[in-house]
Amino acid sequence: MTAAAASSQASIQAIGVSKWYGKVTALQDVSLQLKPGVWGLLGPNGSGKTTFMRLCAGLSKPSLGQIRVCGDAPFANPEVLRRIGLCPEADALYDELTALEFVTAMAELSGYSRKDARDRAVKALTDFGLDKAMERKMGGYSRGMRQRAKLAQSVVHDPDVLLLDEPLTGTDPTSRHVILDQVRIRANAGAVVLFSTHVLVEVEALTEQVLLIARGQLVAQGKVHEIRDLLEEHPHHVRVDCDRPRDLAAAVLASPEGEGVLGISFPSSTEVELETRKPDETYSVIAKMIVEGGFTVRSLTSPDASLEALFHYLVERSGRMAGTGSDAASGSAKPYQAALSPGARDTKKKGARA
Numbered sequence: 001m002t003a004a005a006a007s008s009q010a011s012i013q014a015i016g017v018s019k020w021y022g023k024v025t026a027l028q029d030v031s032l033q034l035k036p037g038v039w040g041l042l043g044p045n046g047s048g049k050t051t052f053m054r055l056c057a058g059l060s061k062p063s064l065g066q067i068r069v070c071g072d073a074p075f076a077n078p079e080v081l082r083r084i085g086l087c088p089e090a091d092a093l094y095d096e097l098t099a100l101e102f103v104t105a106m107a108e109l110s111g112y113s114r115k116d117a118r119d120r121a122v123k124a125l126t127d128f129g130l131d132k133a134m135e136r137k138m139g140g141y142s143r144g145m146r147q148r149a150k151l152a153q154s155v156v157h158d159p160d161v162l163l164l165d166e167p168l169t170g171t172d173p174t175s176r177h178v179i180l181d182q183v184r185i186r187a188n189a190g191a192v193v194l195f196s197t198h199v200l201v202e203v204e205a206l207t208e209q210v211l212l213i214a215r216g217q218l219v220a221q222g223k224v225h226e227i228r229d230l231l232e233e234h235p236h237h238v239r240v241d242c243d244r245p246r247d248l249a250a251a252v253l254a255s256p257e258g259e260g261v262l263g264i265s266f267p268s269s270t271e272v273e274l275e276t277r278k279p280d281e282t283y284s285v286i287a288k289m290i291v292e293g294g295f296t297v298r299s300l301t302s303p304d305a306s307l308e309a310l311f312h313y314l315v316e317r318s319g320r321m322a323g324t325g326s327d328a329a330s331g332s333a334k335p336y337q338a339a340l341s342p343g344a345r346d347t348k349k350k351g352a353r354a
């Protein structure tokens, strides 16, 4: 590593990165470039978030392609590793140690003297709201406290690149507030913060910049509002559990506002499920028909209100567009990041209707 690279700006770059574990493809041809700021890495379980974080943290090497952190490969590269902080998803703490002992030891591993390491540990633990509990053994900590101890160790050496794998897992609203504040402070100070989660609202509270990953592929990259547009664009399902589901379906279809409905099915004898491209209109027409027809409704739900549905939709659609069928993990589906890059919104819309 050169002196120039050692002082280069904080960044993460992936160039055609794939990672296999035996026959399992955990990541497939991921390319991206991240500058300072907070980046939300969104993906359902098993989509490759942790694998990507581990590659960035230098804990493993890509099977193909290159990862560069601050301009250089992180694997077995102490100069780069010194600039990286990782809060792993796994809850692997030493229960017999106090948080202060643990975070001090982590700072010493980063090369600080015992005294400096301890001072830094006290500051990091205080920043994460553990000032009163730092001398207690972590075995007695709640989940949220354990999470904050892990976060404190990830920032104790003031890293330029902060990798946070599902950092809000098991935290209560107060802990979340503290954690999100610290993430903002680090990003404002010039760090690249990669924040993984499967919950869109967690990211929305922090940043506009989102990377969507599914089945190991980067399926979309853009601003939160662009992702929201995609959510609106993809077919939405509304399920109603009521006394006369077939009559309700007929009433909705007969109404002029029911024209956005693309399909109807009856998952059980008391349920009707409508597929629509215009969820707002469909919700209002259902409500109107329920009142006018005097239906008795037990529940009205959307089975795909979560991001999970969007991931499946994007992966399937990108697979169809690339002519590879729905199993994008085994095909060469084109990710959406190009379509979602600034100035390319029209391309995306055209592609969406193709």
Ligand SMILES: Nc1ncnc2c1ncn2[C@@H]1O[C@H](COP(=O)(O)OP(=O)(O)OP(=O)(O)O)[C@@H](O)[C@H]1O
Pocket (backbone or CB within 6 Å): 021, 024, 025, 026, 043, 044, 045, 046, 047, 048, 049, 050, 051, 052, 089
């Ligand atoms: N060490 C490993 N050996 C074999 N397969 C692995 C290994 N690590 C991950 N995988 C597989 O790679 C894929 C991606 O896993 P990864 O843990 O990166 O996903 P994730 O998005 O972090 O999931 P989660 O949200 O559940 O943590 C999964 O199919 C997983 O089973």
